[in-house]
């Protein structure tokens with residue numbers, strides 16, 4: 001019998017867990033041909049998520065859990081999950097029921113047909129503000145321009161991955177993880193399904209605008225070195241314009257005679273502009289340097305306090 005794992009990173013989700021479990025139990029009942037495993041990762045929640053998870057495990061031994069030592073963020077929590085799931089495939093689901101477990105049977109069908117990465121694209125993004133929607137669309141556009149790999153718009157972490165993909169992702173141990181990009185990077189046979197995103201069942205999203213912005217910068221810097229090239233290009237343009245201006249001044253002096261001292265505002269503008277460009281370039285280099293710094297420390301991506309799995 002094939003085993004299907006469901007991986008759910010949880011951060012302060014004590015209220016949504018019972019609802020989520022009810023929906024999943026229903027799903028498992030409707031597909032008895034599979035062996036199920038529900039792996040919950042408690043990502044350092046500050047509420048009673050762990051107690052709720054323990055209670056679920058008491059009711060149902062298919063529920064396994066890993067308790068991380070603190071909040072490492074969803075990306076790291078997912079890696080902890082990839083390291084421990086035992087299924088022949090894994091389905092990554094959010095705990096807040098924004099993604100309908102009812103799409104899973106169709107995803108499994110496609111997996112049975114031989115697809116290794118069945119990703120779900122949301123048709124609507126209900127429960128998200130206009131600004132956030134605009135921002136993420138703009139961000140995906142930017143990322144697509146910057147990187148060679150095509151990070152797909154409106155595709156989140158909700159997907160089914162074959163064992164091959166899980167093993168591939170486990171080999172990628174970088175600290176600054178941008179999993180959406182990694183899914184594309186690993187390749188394998190992909191196919192798309194679509195779903196309607198629901199509102200969050202309870203609670204509120206833990207990704208504030210600032211956190212999303214950080215994720216966006218991480219996404220770009222961990223997937224592309226194009227910003228460095230932009231600095232080079234700007235530098236080149238500025239130098240060439242300076243050269244052209246120099247020639248112009250030279251010729252003008254020869255033909256019309258020299259200028260008396262003038263043009264203080266122009267000087268200031270040029271100085272400020274150049275100062276700005278230089279600081280920006282330094283900042284960009286710094287971003288990459290910081291990443292090198294973090295990666296060379298080579299720390300583990302997550303730490304586990306406690307785990308309850310059915311087989312070791």
Ligand code: UDP
Pocket residue numbers: 008009010011012013043071072073074077093094095096098204205206207
């Ligand atoms: N999550 C997590 N660690 C975090 C933040 C979020 O494991 O530091 C989980 C959260 O419990 C949920 C999923 O990641 O299952 C998506 O989070 P959320 O719903 O807050 O994000 P959104 O749907 O708004 O992108």
Ligand code: MG
Pocket residue numbers: 094096098200205
């Ligand atoms: Mg959500």
